[in-house]
Amino acid sequence: MSHGRDGQGTGTGADASAPDAFERDVLALMPALRRYSRSLARSDPDGEDLLQDCVEKVLARRAQWRGVNLRAWAFTIMTNLHRNRHRRQAQHPEVEFEDALGLSAEEENADPLERQRLERALDRLSADNRAVLMLVVIEGYRYQDVADMMAIPIGTVMSRLSRARRQLAEAMKDDNVIALRRPK
Numbered sequence: 001m002s003h004g005r006d007g008q009g010t011g012t013g014a015d016a017s018a019p020d021a022f023e024r025d026v027l028a029l030m031p032a033l034r035r036y037s038r039s040l041a042r043s044d045p046d047g048e049d050l051l052q053d054c055v056e057k058v059l060a061r062r063a064q065w066r067g068v069n070l071r072a073w074a075f076t077i078m079t080n081l082h083r084n085r086h087r088r089q090a091q092h093p094e095v096e097f098e099d100a101l102g103l104s105a106e107e108e109n110a111d112p113l114e115r116q117r118l119e120r121a122l123d124r125l126s127a128d129n130r131a132v133l134m135l136v137v138i139e140g141y142r143y144q145d146v147a148d149m150m151a152i153p154i155g156t157v158m159s160r161l162s163r164a165r166r167q168l169a170e171a172m173k174d175d176n177v178i179a180l181r182r183p184k
Contacts, residue, residue: 029074035139058074076150
């Protein structure tokens with residue numbers, strides 16, 4: 001039995017050479033998973049690594065999926081992978097090759113200063129607050145879904161989201177202040 005987008009069985013057969021519905025559904029999740037992975041990892045390369053690890057684990061553990069809400073299941077896997085990676089990095093810090101050489105990648109963005117301001121503001125958030133913010137605001141999850149994914153009470157989701165929004169607004173406002181002097 002193949003699975004539809006909502007995780008319910010569709011009852012249609014699939015050609016053995018074509019990707020099945022599960023794989024198509026995982027592919028359809030890629031843009032949302034990519035946004036979330038980049039927000040968690042705070043960099044495009046690390047985000048891509050996290051995305052690849054997540055998709056690999058989702059496909060490898062397909063048999064463990066209960067057939068309900070593939071999207072939430074995949075986001076939960078990514079959240080847990082990030083937490084585990086964060087713990088490992090705290091215990092065994094790494095130095096990136098480019099950082100060691102003093103190299104930096106150029107960003108292609110219409111307004112790099114605005115992007116930098118937003119990245120700085122997001123970087124100031126704790127990892128937990130940033131994850132809740134991304135899941136609710138960007139990915140559109142309900143509070144209860146986020147609570148289930150992160151294994152925390154719904155009240156904690158609401159307080160983290162409120163705190164993240166307030167801190168983000170303050171950081172963006174503070175970065176926007178330019179002191180100008182009037183000529184005398």
